[in-house]
Amino acid sequence: MLTLSGKGKIMIRVLFRQFLDEKSFREKRRITLAQVADESGxxxxxxxxxxxxxxxxxxxxxxxxxxxxxxxTPGELLQQVDNY
Known part of the structure; x- marks a missing residue:
């Protein structure tokens, strides 16, 4: 989290759950966190x-x-949240 002078707090969020759900749906399989860890390293x-x-x-x-x-891409995976 970062506080900018006069602008409030911002946070960069990783949209992990959303992308995991989309991958599961696309591949028509349930993907566990353990599988993500094993497959990604x-x-x-x-x-x-x-x-x-x-x-x-x-x-x-x-x-x-x-x-x-x-x-x-990182731009798709990351989301900036203002005034967190």
Whole structure:
């Protein structure tokens, strides 16, 4: 989370759950967090935090791996939330 002078707080959110739901729907299969961790190489604890904590602060490396896993761009995966 970042506070800008006179502008309030902003947060960059990872839309992990939304992309996981879309991938599950497209592939017509249930995808567990453990499967995401195994298939992407991202640690299970990090995947769990991304799924359950909207304000979780992750690394660019994780964002890059998730973009490859979900076949998307960072601009699609990330959302800026103003006045959080």
């Amino acid at each position: 991202i640690g299970r604890a990090t995947i769990t935090r991304l799924a359950n904590q909207p304000d979780y602060n992750t690394t660019l490396e994780v964002i890059d791996v998730l973009c490859k896993y979900f076949d998307c």
